[in-house]
Every structure is written in structure tokens, then in C-alpha cells.
Amino acid sequence: MRPILFQIGPIPIYSYGLMMALAFIVADYLLAREFKRLRLNVSYANEMLILALVSGIAGARLLYLIENFSDFLKAPLEMIFSAGGLTWYGGFIAAFIVLLIYVKRRKLPILKVLDAIAPAVALGYGIGRIGCHLSGDGDYGIPTSLPWGTIYANGTLKPTYALRSYFERFPELAEKYNYWEKASKVIGEDRFGIITEFDTFIKLHPTPVYEFLLMVVIFIFLWIYRKRIKFSGELFGLYLILSSIERFFIEFIRLNPPLLLGLSEAQVLSILLFVSGILFLKKLRNVKKPNKNDNAR
Incomplete structure (x- = not known):
């Protein structure tokens, strides 16, 4: 593992931060491209991504503090400002709420915007997971004897x-x-x-790498299918379903403790998002009002 990739003078360049920056750049490019294809104002895409980044980090940190509340009470400042300590679903939910408010205030077509966001979020998340792997921040899998099992002795969380x-x-x-x-x-x-x-x-399953590969597959599917959607919102609904399935099954070989009925917190949230995606698509199909611009090229 290489938590610090290199140094520029006295300044360390952290692998996690670098991969997060790359994820941001890639997501920004994809989102701007989709906004242009869907004939939406591209400047809004940049604003949305910045809002999503800030609110996402805040939400991810908040859920992490809630999950580790006893540790937070012992050392609140250290927990708040630590380099790690981000929970994906907290960031996703917070960013989603903030973006809904933004889209409503800007009077943008919400379903189109959600479709535009889906591929960018999928690939951005996958790239971010490589940052987790390189930094060794604790997103580990269970012990394994497989040849690609990874030793994280140099990780930020031992x-x-x-x-x-x-x-x-x-x-x-x-x-x-x-x-x-x-x-x-x-x-x-x-x-x-x-x-x-x-x-x-100890060798552990490199679950961040597994997630990266799976999210790349999901991204490719969404990217190809985006021009074939039958109604606005379909792509986002598919993203919810596919990403929740991916996370649900990965959790079986991650270290996260059970929360309910033998399932981890992430698995419980994955089930909720999966059901939400199904209901979301069902409701949109019942509307039966395809948008002429859904297949805009």
C-alpha cells in the first residue's frame, strides 16, 4: 500500500486525495458531457458537482461519527478532522438531498438531471475505491488465501x-x-x-478493487444504455438497483459487523435503495409519458 504516493518538497501527496481528485475530474467531465447532450446548461453541472462534493463529504463524515459515537465522545476533534472516516451511504444521501433542492430552485428537469448524474456517480465511486485501496483506510475484506489477497501493513488503518x-x-x-x-x-x-x-x-480480500471493477462494469452498461432509455429517470433507477446489488453482495466478504438479522448497515441500506429503485421505475412506467429528448444525441 502507498498512502503517500510521493512528496513535493515538504508536502505529501496522499493516494486517497489524489484518487478523489481524479474521481471529481472524471465525474465533472461526464456530467458536463451529459448536460450538453441533454441540452441543459453546462454551468449548472459544475455547480452541482461542487455542491455534491461538499455535502457528500459532510454527510459521509456525519454517518461515520454516528456509527462510531462512543469513540467520537472520547476524542471528538480527532474524529471530526481525521484523514479517514467517511461512510459512502451518508455522503450519497446528503448529496442527493442537496442536489434535489438545487435542481428545484434552478427549475431544472429533475428526472433528466438524475439520468445525467447516474453514470458519473458510478464511475466516480469506483475510482474513489482505488483511493481506499491504495491508502489502506480500513475498507478491508475478510482474510483469504487467494493469490491476490492483499497485505495492508502500510495502510493508514492497520x-x-x-x-x-x-x-x-x-x-x-x-x-x-x-x-x-x-x-x-x-x-x-x-x-x-x-x-x-x-x-x-494476514492477507485480506481487496474489496475496494472488487468494487472498482464492478462499478466500471455498471458504468459501461449505463453509458451504453443512456441513449436507449424509454423514459426520463430510467437510468437513475437502474443505477440505484445495480449499485445496491453490488454493495449488498460485496458486504458478505467485508469486515463490517452485523446490524440487523445478520446483515451489515450497508446491506440494510442497500436493500432500501434497491426497493426504492424498483418502486421508482415502477412509478415512472405507470406515468407512460416518454420524453422526446430522452434519446437526444
């Missing part, structure tokens, strides 16, 4: 800490990987924390 609650839930696996003994042996330290023998030994 596996020793990230897997503690996982092994507390599965003591038989803790014994299998000799967790408690290896986690107690400190062999080094970097700017992000202590490195244990366990950190240098």
Missing part, C-alpha cells in the same frame, strides 16, 4: 486494529490465524501507527 472486532465475533478464526499472539508482537512503526507481526502476515 489490520491488527481493523480485524479486532471481527476476530472477537469469530474466535475460531482468531485461533486459526493466531491473531492474538501475532497482534501482540510489535515489529515496527510508521507515521500511521504501530505495525505488528499480524499486519505483515
Whole structure:
């Protein structure tokens, strides 16, 4: 892992920040291109993306603090201003609400705008996941013996800490990987924390890479299908369905603890978004008022 890719003088260039910047640039290009194709004011696309970025980061951090409220009470400033600590669905929901308000105030065709956003969000999210992988920020999968299993010893969140609650839930696996003994042996330290023998030994599913690949596939499908939609809003509905399916199944090999009926928080939210996408498309189909400009080229 390379949390810091390189330095320009005394200034470190973080891999996560660089990939987030790349995601922003790509999303901006795609959104502007779609606005132009749909004959919408391109300047609005730039404004929307900035609003989505700011509100998304705020929402992602807020949900993370809620999830880790006990830790937040112990060190509030450290938690608020830490380099990591962002939860995707919190950012998605916050950005979605802010953009709905913006679109309404600008009197833009909301369904067209949502369709324009869908491919950009899909690819932007995927690129952002590569940043998570390179920085080793804790978005880890469960232990694996597969040849592409990844060692995150240099990550910003060490596996020793990230897997503690996982092994507390599965003591038989803790014994299998000799967790408690290896986690107690400190062999080094970097700017992000202590490195244990366990950190240098355990291989984990690189779930951010899996998500990147899946979201690229979803993006390609949305990008091809966008000129074939039968009614405004269809593309966004498909995005909700496909992205929620992707996240739901990835969660089975991630470290996130169960929240309800053995499902993680992200899986519960994925189910809600999947149902929302189905109902959204069903409602739009019932309207039966295709837009002539849906297939604008």
C-alpha cells in the first residue's frame, strides 16, 4: 500500500486525495458531457458537482461519527478532522438531498438531471475505491488465501486494529490465524501507527478493487444504455438497483459487523435503495409519458 504516493518538497501527496481528485475530474467531465447532450446548461453541472462534493463529504463524515459515537465522545476533534472516516451511504444521501433542492430552485428537469448524474456517480465511486485501496483506510475484506489477497501493513488503518472486532465475533478464526499472539508482537512503526507481526502476515480480500471493477462494469452498461432509455429517470433507477446489488453482495466478504438479522448497515441500506429503485421505475412506467429528448444525441 502507498498512502503517500510521493512528496513535493515538504508536502505529501496522499493516494486517497489524489484518487478523489481524479474521481471529481472524471465525474465533472461526464456530467458536463451529459448536460450538453441533454441540452441543459453546462454551468449548472459544475455547480452541482461542487455542491455534491461538499455535502457528500459532510454527510459521509456525519454517518461515520454516528456509527462510531462512543469513540467520537472520547476524542471528538480527532474524529471530526481525521484523514479517514467517511461512510459512502451518508455522503450519497446528503448529496442527493442537496442536489434535489438545487435542481428545484434552478427549475431544472429533475428526472433528466438524475439520468445525467447516474453514470458519473458510478464511475466516480469506483475510482474513489482505488483511493481506499491504495491508502489502506480500513475498507478491508475478510482474510483469504487467494493469490491476490492483499497485505495492508502500510495502510493508514492497520489490520491488527481493523480485524479486532471481527476476530472477537469469530474466535475460531482468531485461533486459526493466531491473531492474538501475532497482534501482540510489535515489529515496527510508521507515521500511521504501530505495525505488528499480524499486519505483515494476514492477507485480506481487496474489496475496494472488487468494487472498482464492478462499478466500471455498471458504468459501461449505463453509458451504453443512456441513449436507449424509454423514459426520463430510467437510468437513475437502474443505477440505484445495480449499485445496491453490488454493495449488498460485496458486504458478505467485508469486515463490517452485523446490524440487523445478520446483515451489515450497508446491506440494510442497500436493500432500501434497491426497493426504492424498483418502486421508482415502477412509478415512472405507470406515468407512460416518454420524453422526446430522452434519446437526444
